[in-house]
Amino acid sequence: MSGRTEGGAVERQQERFWNESNAILTTNPLLDATGVVKTYGAVVALRNASLSVLPGEVHALMGANGAGKSTLVKILTGAIRADAGHILIRGEARDVRSPADARRAGLLPVYQEPSLIPDLDVASNLCLTDTPVEAFRAWVRELGIPDLDIRDIARDIPLAVLRVLDLARALAVEPDVLLLDEMTAALPANLAERVLEVVRRQGDSGRSVIFISHRFVEISALCDRATVLRDGETVGVVDIEPGVEERIVEMMLGARIEKTQRTAHQASQAASPRDSRPRLGVANLRVGTKLNDVSFDLANGEVAGVVALEGQGQDELFAALAGSIRPSGGTIEVDGQPVKFAHPADAIRAGIAYVPGDRTEALTMQRSVRENIALPFSAALRNWGPISMAQERSRVVSAIERLQIDTRAQREVQRLSGGNQQKVTIARWIAAEAQTILCFDPTRGIDVGTKQEIYKLLRELADQGKSVLFYTSELEEVQRVCDRVIVIFGGRVVDVFPVELADEPALMRAAYGLPRGVKVDVGILADIHSSPVAKP
Amino acid sequence: MSTTAIQPVPFGRRLKRFMADRPLIPLIILLVILVVVLQILRPGIVNERWLANTIKFAIPLAILAGCQTMTMLTGGIDLSVGTVATMSAFIMATQVVNHDPAVAILIALVPAVLIGLVNGIGVGVFRVHPLIMTLGTSLIGTGCLQVYQRTVIASGAKIPPFLAWLGTGLTYGVPNALLLFVPIAVLIVLTLNRTGFGRLLYAVGDNEGAARLSGVRYWQVITALYVISSVLAGITGLLYIGLIKAPSLSLAEPLVLPSVAAAVIGGTSIFGGRGGYTGTIIGALILTVLTTLLTILQMPEGARRILFGLIVLFVTAAYLRIIEDR
Ligand SMILES: Nc1ncnc2c1ncn2[C@@H]1O[C@H](COP(=O)(O)OP(=O)(O)OP(=O)(O)O)[C@@H](O)[C@H]1O
Ligand SMILES: [Mg+2]
Secondary structure, three states: OOOOHHHHHHHHHHHHHHHHHHHHHOOOOEEEEEEEEEEOOOOEEEEEEEEEOOOOEEEEEEEOOOOOOHHHHHHHHHOOOOOOEEEOOHHHOOOOOOHHHHHHHOOOEEEEOOOOOOOOOOHHHHHOOOOHHEEEHHHHHHOOOOOOOOOOHHHOOOOOHHHHHHHHHHHOOOOOEEEEEEEOOOHHHEEEHHHHHHHHHHHHHOEEEEEEEOHHHHHHHHEEEEEEEEOOEEEEEEEOOOOOHHHHHHHHHHHHHHHOOOOOOOHHHHHOOOOOOOEEEEEEEEOOOOOOEEEEEEEEOOEEEEOOOOOOOOHHHHHHHHHOOOOOOEEEEOOOOEEOOOHHEEEEEEEOEOOOHHHHOOOOOOHHHHHHHHHHHHHHHHHHOEOHHHHHHHHHHHHHHHOOOOOOOOOOHHHHHHHHHHHHHHHHHHHOOOOOOOOOOOOOOOOOHHHHHHHHHHHHHOOOOOOEEEEEEOOOOOHHHHOOEEEEOOEEEEEEEEEHHHHHHHHHHHHOOHHHHHHHHHHOOOOOOOOOOOOO | OOOOOOOOOOOHHHHHHHHHHOHHHHHHHHHHHHHHHHHHOOOOOOOOHHHHHHHHHHHHHHHHHHHHHHHOOOOOOOOOOHHHHHHHHHHHHOOOOOHHHHHHHHHHHHHHHHHHHHHHHHHHOOOOOOOHHHHHHHHHHHHHHHHHHHHHHHOOOHHHHHHHHHHOOOOOOEOOOHHHHHHHHHHHHHHHHHHHHHHHHHHHHHOOHHHHOOOHHHHHHHHHHHHHHHHHHHHHHHHHHHHHHHHHHHOOOOHHHHHHHHHHHHHOOOOHHHHHHHHHHHEEEEHHHHHHHHHOOOOOOHHHHHHHHHHHHHHHHHHHHHHHHO
16 A cells, blocks of 8 residues: 555544544444354354444454454354354344345355355356346456456466455445455555455445454554454454554454564664575566566575566466476576476475465365475475474474464364464475575465564574565565565566665555656655665 | 353254264264164174174275275275276286296286376376276276286186185184284375375375475376375285185176275265275275175165165265264
8 A cells, every 4th residue: 555545544534533423323233243152162263252333334353363253254144153142234133044145134245265166267156146247347347457357267367356356246236234354465555455445435335344454554544443353252342543553453462462562673684694696596587478577686694575566477476486387488596506497396495485375275274284384394205204293293383383373273274264374384384494485475364463473584584594585465564574675567677676765655656667767756766776786 | 242141052063073073983883883783683693703704804895995095085086996906816816826826926916016007197197087097997907807818718727825814714713814904004094194195195185286386296196196006906806816716807896886985984085185094994894784784684686786875875975964064
């Protein structure tokens, strides 16, 4: 998000707050859930959750990873059944038994994971849910994707676009209550902004939205009130006003708060000794039509950020560096040696690990947390023999602790909350002690507390001499972790910023591929940009 | 905040949850029920001799079901196990006329390795669907065996005494076949749970793409898997001929579909990624007891098969409902 929006949003938000606070006192809630309980054996997903949403309200649902947000959304929309609790819709008690029931009652969800059936094309998916195609198309265009072909098979569509399609599908049936579970988490800034606008308009037109996000900027720009969950229990409902973030974090994290107070990073500190040979040297890399000509170096001990709008070739760049797809031209060097990766195993042997943006690509969902983290240990032929269980356990456990993974439901990764699944994908490579980590949006869906921990972790890795390539769709992360930022547009590197200059407006401008001439308003920054080496 | 009393979770759901966490328990219960029914229908039938017999017949089925379990974990299936078992049994029985038994056994296992290799390369490298691939090699194998039969028709066949001893013999009332089966079973269970290879079978079957990103080379895993499966099938053939004592060109064929059924009943998913061998062993026992049960009912063969099929369907559906938890 650009700074412009942020500032404007605060005003707008205040204004709405004053306009509506009277209304809030008098109107009846559109949706009112109380005492919702859901347990899975010994795991208590929801202990005592309540949520009350007024007409025309954008209501944030907040909580740490595993607090029970997604579970509550699934219960409200009939995807799973609660053990106990009352749900009133427009004042009437309703037993929502299935998503179809919920839909009839005007409740439409966008769940945390993409919900189009991967093997069908978009049109058939729409048929399945009886969605009006024209309205859907209009919304897709409105949400910033002009060229969707509804004959495309869902499997081939990038994650960010899939999320937008899910949203458009929900919007197309004009729901009274829209439930968005981390809708913006996988979206690059330009798409995220469109979503926020649409959500605001929903609110303004008297419909309600339940909005789940771990990004405070979005919450304060968008929401009227917030319900905070902790360990499956509603611990508070607050009006969103300037400065309320602190309180929310406090409520969210409870006892965990101290851990997060440590702020993570001053980029300058990380100015580590660079030897002459870069860890990773990429020259004129091309992949099909998406990645046209990318060259950059990644030094030992460096965290380099990659910033790009949706579909500018960043997916292909990461996949090619990870050995997952073959480049059609250019060279990759590791420690000065040219390499050709025919399989991810080759990249891994060269010490390069890849955390893909879509966690479902990285996880074996029916297997345990432990097996998922330990998977790379057994991959090579020479490691097919007996596993030393004690050694494996200690490596896995320290990675789990490091990332604060909630292991109550560890028997199957699919039972973990979205954020905890995400942590498993990172923990795997921490445990494997990879020399170079390619992280594609690694903090997607991770709560504020753990995010700090991950920033810190990445910095520590860099301090140990490891190198990290870090794509993020959340621009504010850049300044927290990176030493340098590479901006990609149209499959080319259009700019390289030292982190000091990489504020959000500057990044946004570069990400839109605006030519250097436009940068006059950034003054002296312009000529620093042209020098290739980042650190002062 | 609401003050709704938190109701206790109903007993039914708690029970279901309990079962879901321990999928072996409902299987064992079913096995016990079948044995009790058998005892009621024919009092006195369940004795030491019956037990030994049941185990003897369950073992070949259980080993073949082990092949299915391992291949099914990767989302595959091995329909060639019947042909491979038959081949190795038949070849061994005819070769042993002219060769030392050890040599005959080695010769007999060669086609098993070859078929496994072809299966593995077909599935792992050329990405032929396992069903088609193993069905194909199974047909080819049967054809080859028929050709081979012509060439040895004059020399006859015999069964080495120690295989008969292993297949049918008892020591203090305990079937000797356990001498072969227990190590194999332990090996399979340990491989699945405690080795890198076992982990990879699950990983590849659950999400091949994720395994790939972790550096797993699919073709290696799959080739090794189908070779192992085939060798196990070959060994089963040798054991089975010791039990049946009559070499024929369709010796082990009737075991193929039951071996798939045993693995499925035992809780291994045909879609890959979940299951294990202990369940399969109990599945094989259940099927064997069920066969006895239907035999003593003295129904016509056709009706018996229909009933067998229906019961397998019903049990599998019920079992999946029990262990699946929503
Ligand atoms: N099928 C299941 N079996 C066991 N536990 C489960 C299951 N589904 C969810 N849980 C548990 O319920 C808790 C709440 O999960 P939920 O997905 O609602 O969290 P969340 O608030 O959405 O977190 P996140 O921000 O990470 O998405 C977690 O501890 C999770 O492990
Ligand atoms: Mg969630």
